[in-house]
Amino acid sequence: MDKCCGEKLITLASAISFQISQNSSPEQISLLASLFTIIGDQLALLSITKSESDATCQ
Secondary structure (H helix, E strand, O other): OOOOOHHHHHHHHHHHHHHHHHOOOHHHHHHHHHHHHHHHHHHHHHHHHHHHHHHHHO
């Protein structure tokens, strides 16, 4: 993932979102959107706490 540029990630996310929406009901799409939001929030929190703990350990 280190060599992925933002535009490629946005395109990939759009393609995945479109594919999921084609095979899911509106309720399923809403549930998945909420799940992915939580996952993204948790990853953001973990990255912040990891970088802070890495800085403290050095």
